[in-house]
Amino acid sequence: MTQTAKLILEDGTEIEGTSFGAYTSVAGEVVFSTAMTGYPENLTDPSFAGQILVLTTPMVGNYGVPGEELYESISKIFESDQVHIAGLVVTYYSEEHSHWNAAKSLGDWLKEYNIPGIFNVDTRLLTKKLREKGALLGKIVAADDVPFHDPNQDNLVAQVSPPGVRHYGTGQHKIVLVDCGTKTNIIRCFLERDVELIRVPWDYDFNTLDYDGLFLSNGPGDPKRCAATIGHLQTALQQDKPIFGICLGSQLMGLAAGGDTFKLKYGHRSHNQPVRLTGTPRCYITSQNHGFAVDPATLPAEWTVLFENLNDGTCEGIKHQTKPFFSTQFHPEAAGGPQDTEFLFDDFLAAVAQYKATHSK
Numbered sequence: 001m002t003q004t005a006k007l008i009l010e011d012g013t014e015i016e017g018t019s020f021g022a023y024t025s026v027a028g029e030v031v032f033s034t035a036m037t038g039y040p041e042n043l044t045d046p047s048f049a050g051q052i053l054v055l056t057t058p059m060v061g062n063y064g065v066p067g068e069e070l071y072e073s074i075s076k077i078f079e080s081d082q083v084h085i086a087g088l089v090v091t092y093y094s095e096e097h098s099h100w101n102a103a104k105s106l107g108d109w110l111k112e113y114n115i116p117g118i119f120n121v122d123t124r125l126l127t128k129k130l131r132e133k134g135a136l137l138g139k140i141v142a143a144d145d146v147p148f149h150d151p152n153q154d155n156l157v158a159q160v161s162p163p164g165v166r167h168y169g170t171g172q173h174k175i176v177l178v179d180c181g182t183k184t185n186i187i188r189c190f191l192e193r194d195v196e197l198i199r200v201p202w203d204y205d206f207n208t209l210d211y212d213g214l215f216l217s218n219g220p221g222d223p224k225r226c227a228a229t230i231g232h233l234q235t236a237l238q239q240d241k242p243i244f245g246i247c248l249g250s251q252l253m254g255l256a257a258g259g260d261t262f263k264l265k266y267g268h269r270s271h272n273q274p275v276r277l278t279g280t281p282r283c284y285i286t287s288q289n290h291g292f293a294v295d296p297a298t299l300p301a302e303w304t305v306l307f308e309n310l311n312d313g314t315c316e317g318i319k320h321q322t323k324p325f326f327s328t329q330f331h332p333e334a335a336g337g338p339q340d341t342e343f344l345f346d347d348f349l350a351a352v353a354q355y356k357a358t359h360s361k
């Protein structure tokens, strides 16, 4: 049986569509992604918490959703252990699916997590509106109405960061991963590289641990809500051990360094964002999912821009001038998207090896 649902935006726009997934109402921030594939990865990326995701690619669901497989006690397939988006908006939803590893339909998967989807919505027209007006608050309304809610007012990182300290791998470099909502491919990228990983919650004081390198993960919401992480990071920045941050992690490094972050008009969410490595003409095509960015004009003199977005000129990563601290606003771990910048994990571990060689205990 098909049921109608409505997408309602804070500017008064109302679009009627067809419900799929859970028949329930939800409010969030409406953002769009132009990625053409990768919904199993995107929907489980904790950075999407609180967001109603609009996909511009016209047909969604036709390759289904894979079954779960574990590797070192983490998912081999998904970017976390649950769907994190608040809701999904697509043009054409295909309940029928065909793929060698499909185990269920996208609609059934959303139902498992009680997340609503809506289709028969012109998502390209909707995206034009979001590009003009900026990301808007919105809601998917099934039977009952719900009030608008701005998820960026919440501490979403505290909601998605798992409690407890976990250890993975037996490699020679001891890396602390501060989990603000990490994508599992970051863990996989480290475990492929001779690392012992200590995964700690977002507010854990990692300065009490013995480690060789520090990593700050991606995560949802406004980075300024992560005061505890920023405080701990400020202590780490006084030392010389290598630090690498991705996306939210990059924003936290900018804030801890004394810089500022701001909200982009509608963010960058896609698999083909061009970034230029500072000081070179070299462009990399990157996977991105962020709504905030570091304002480079506010960074102290010892920090510089490492990558710049070639679409809008915004900061795509920062670097300390003398210490081994660097970050990317984009996702070198991909999942989904191009893997062209995965070498940055090697660069970080080379910095760790060099630090250890020059600071032998």
Ligand SMILES: NC(=O)CC[C@H](N)C(=O)O
Binding pocket: 047, 217, 218, 219, 220, 221, 222, 223, 246, 247, 248, 249, 289, 290, 291, 292, 293
């Ligand atoms: N993927 C991320 O880490 C996103 C960071 C932050 N929540 C933003 O939207 O900018």
